[in-house]
Amino acid sequence: MKTSTVGFAAGLAVFAIGAPLPVRAQFFYPPIVIVPPPPAQDYGAPKPKPAPDKPKPVDSPPQTKGGHYEGRTWVPD
Numbered sequence: 564m565k566t567s568t569v570g571f572a573a574g575l576a577v578f579a580i581g582a583p584l585p586v587r588a589q590f591f592y593p594p595i596v597i598v599p600p601p602p603a604q605d606y607g608a609p610k611p612k613p614a615p616d617k618p619k620p621v622d623s624p625p626q627t628k629g630g631h632y633e634g635r636t637w638v639p640d
Contacts, residue, residue, distance in 0.1 A: 630639040 628639060630637055632638070
């Protein structure tokens with residue numbers, strides 16, 4: 564009779580602990596992943612000025628050939 568009582572108590576304990584597990588599994592949410600913010604940026608600091616554009620060279624040879632375009636085609640005169 565003792566064996567039957569111990570087995571019954573063990574079965575009841577397993578049932579009491581295991582019965583709510585399927586119900587809890589329905590509401591198991593995935594863990595929340597916290598992403599750290601990007602490093603701080605100083606928006607108040609002025610940006611450095613860009614370098615000025617270089618002027619075009621003056622000694623470019625002038626075009627000696629004459630002609631004109633007709634559409635996308637170059638037609639010499």
